[in-house]
Amino acid sequence: MPKITKSDLLDTLRQRILQLDIAPGSVLDEATLCEAYGVSRTPLREILHRLAGEGYARIQPNRGVSVSSMDIETMRNFFQTAPMIYASVARLAAENAVPEKIAALRAVQKSFRAAVETAKPRDMAISNHKLHEMIGSMAGNPYLSPSLQRLLIDHTRMSQTFYAARSKAEQALIQTACDQHDDMIDAFEARLPSRAVELALDHWALSRDRIERYVRPDPLPVNPHDTAEEVRDAV
Amino acid sequence: MPKITKSDLLDTLRQRILQLDIAPGSVLDEATLCEAYGVSRTPLREILHRLAGEGYARIQPNRGVSVSSMDIETMRNFFQTAPMIYASVARLAAENAVPEKIAALRAVQKSFRAAVETAKPRDMAISNHKLHEMIGSMAGNPYLSPSLQRLLIDHTRMSQTFYAARSKAEQALIQTACDQHDDMIDAFEARLPSRAVELALDHWALSRDRIERYVRPDPLPVNPHDTAEEVRDAV
DNA sequence: TTGCTTTAGATTGTGTACAATCTGTATTTT
DNA sequence: AAAATACAGATTGTACACAATCTAAAGCAA
Secondary structure, X not given: OOOOOHHXXXXXXXXXXXXXXXOOOOEEOHHHHHHHHOOOHHHHHHHHHHHHHHOOEEEOOOOOEEEOOOOHHHHHHHHHHHHHHHHHHHHHHXXXXXXXXXXXXXXXXXXXXXXXXXXXXXXXXXXXXXXXXXXXXXXXXXXXXXXXXXXXXXXXXXXXXXHOOOOHHHHHHHHHHHHHHHHHHHHHHOOOHHHHHHHHHHHHHHHHHHHHHHHXXXXXXXXXXXXXXXXXXXX | OOOOOHHHHHHHHHHHHHOOOOOOOOEEOHHHHHHHHOOOHHHHHHHHHHHHHHOOEEEOOOOOEEEOOOOHHHHHHHXXXXXXXXXXXXXXXXXXXXXXXXXXXXXXXXXXXXXXHOOOHHHHHHHHHHHHHHHHHHHOOOOOHHHHHHHHHHHHHHHHHHHOOOOHHHHHHHXXXXXXXXXXXXXXXXXXXHHHHHHHHHHXXXXXXXHHHHHOOOOOOOOOOOOHHHHHHHO
């Protein structure tokens, strides 16, 4: 029976949700989870309430808890909101930068780069999530943090495919994103809010384009003899 | 023994916190609350976790739950963030207006106006809070809502003094705020995002000035013979 | 006195039994 | 046959007892 602490279990569930190991919309069954992690229902239920409060899940009274879903309407709101929040947070992070937190950022960025170099998609996604969470923490604005949190949850879930890059071109994009992280941390450290905002928006644009490309891929060729490029130009 | 449902108790505690009936920073004692409302600790603890998730309270493991505090740093972040979020929410509310929700807004605004006319500060604060929550709901953006929620919690708590208006001038300000509500709802209904943003910022400016005036009141006259106006001009 | 250790009381966290509610199926009624 | 109802099994919600942890006061050593 694997003994596990409450905060560890909370973290484990958060990660499983972020990695799509537990699918959006699926039900978090109390009995199953208790069995799996060897805790009783009382603490588990408190964890579920907490997950709900953080936006990872949703509680319907007398009908259980389910992982937050990601429908088309949600996506629309995501694209509408992300740049504003990310830019604001970057600005505040630059204004409120302190050496201690900068060092912590660099440490996480180091593990992100390591994950990139060893091509471990899951580690990339989690490190990236953590990095951006820490930027939010450095921004230190309790009114923006909850929005940032919710954006990051869905952003990380959507990016799962991103990090499992197949082509050389996709790997190059990941490298660019990785370099952008370093530039952003430099901007925070130098306390350059405008520069931080600019970099944050570039970083967002890269991610956005990649997600859009996944959601709306190049159509299959109508005529099997056409190349993908010809089809794309025609559309 | 007053029998109370879980969601009612959740709502009651939210209102008590908003009305400063439970002071910022004070601990929410499990035993006391169980005694007071006749529920056992298990459901109460789940309510407390929920309140923490929503930003009304803060959990420190093994050290209990306390009502969110409002220190000087928090205030700074509040003033920095509020206009952006309020404006964004107003824009989205105008874009996503539906007759059903407009009707609901008008109903709450009616009860707000009634509270103003009967000079009931607590009802004003709660109606105002509810109205702005509903605007957020109509905006329908799950990424902005949590930030709006947190802003409203502290905004309502800070406004407690505002609604207990003493002078004629202060009552006139409340009237203005009330009229702004109607204008905003009209703008939502007519689907005029720019107009809605403009009105939201006016509404914010009014509230902000009032709060600032409370935090930094006119200084007492140095020389007892001076009038308040002379002192203000001299500062 | 000052600082550390011990220990009793209070508070928070967990496990388990039981109650309330919901869901889906089978039966009854029209 | 269709609709309504009743029931059984499963799931969620609550109460309470007990375990773990923290707090603060008392005692002891320097």
